[in-house]
Amino acid sequence: MIIPIESSPPPGWDPGGTDLLLDAFPAGRLSEIVGPWSSGATSLLLALIARTTASGHHAALVDGADAFDPASAMAAGVDLSRLLWVKCGGRLRRAFSAADLLVRCPGFALVALDLGDASLVRREPIPPALCLRLKIAAEQSETVLVLRAPHRLAGSAAWLAVSARRLESHWIGRRFAGITSEIVVLRSRNPHGRATPWVIRWQL
Numbered sequence: 456m457i458i459p460i461e462s463s464p465p466p467g468w469d470p471g472g473t474d475l476l477l478d479a480f481p482a483g484r485l486s487e488i489v490g491p492w493s494s495g496a497t498s499l500l501l502a503l504i505a506r507t508t509a510s511g512h513h514a515a516l517v518d519g520a521d522a523f524d525p526a527s528a529m530a531a532g533v534d535l536s537r538l539l540w541v542k543c544g545g546r547l548r549r550a551f552s553a554a555d556l557l558v559r560c561p562g563f564a565l566v567a568l569d570l571g572d573a574s575l576v577r578r579e580p581i582p583p584a585l586c587l588r589l590k591i592a593a594e595q596s597e598t599v600l601v602l603r604a605p606h607r608l609a610g611s612a613a614w615l616a617v618s619a620r621r622l623e624s625h626w627i628g629r630r631f632a633g634i635t636s637e638i639v640v641l642r643s644r645n646p647h648g649r650a651t652p653w654v655i656r657w658q659l
Contacts, residue, residue, distance in 0.1 A: 473502065482597050486599070490636075498619075498657040499638065503601060514565040516540050516567045519547060541557070547570070553568075555592050570603060571603050590613075615642065621635070622635045
């Protein structure tokens with residue numbers, strides 16, 4: 456069953472829909488959000504960060520391609536005073552090292568590694584050992600660790616993997632107003648993990 460959810464900033468506060476999706480990302484595990492640009496994957500990541508910071512916790516974003524937009528994050532409900540933004544300048548291994556270090560540091564409820572730029576992950580192969588190291592680091596913490604990428608990178612190291620794809624774009628006249636995206640669970644080690652997709656309308 457597909458559940459339609461209309462979400463305007465800050466997203467993620469519909470207890471019957473989006474919150475159920477955000478609750479699927481467990482602490483102490485590596486999760487993965489995959490999808491190309493404009494698929495809704497980045498919006499889902501921002502929803503996770505927004506809910507974390509709005510609840511009074513701290514989050515860290517490791518920005519592989521320096522693509523993070525603070526203004527968009529604020530519009531999505533992110534409390535920037537509770538967010539550590541680490542810019543990596545396209546250095547892939549530095550991004551993995553930063554995420555590994557941060558997830559081992561106490562004080563962060565969420566650590567996100569954003570490798571959503573497809574050119575970034577095409578530049579050099581990603582050894583499976585890097586994702587395995589993140590998996591181990593997450594298991595030794597109480598932190599939600601999320602890898603955002605254009606396609607699957609973590610493989611079996613991911614406890615949860617979800618994909619996003621754009622279903623349609625929304626316009627008001629000539630102004631882009633948002634998208635509707637479908638979120639599908641690709642992998643879940645939770646025996647009660649949801650098998651049906653979510654459909655979420657992200658509004659600007």
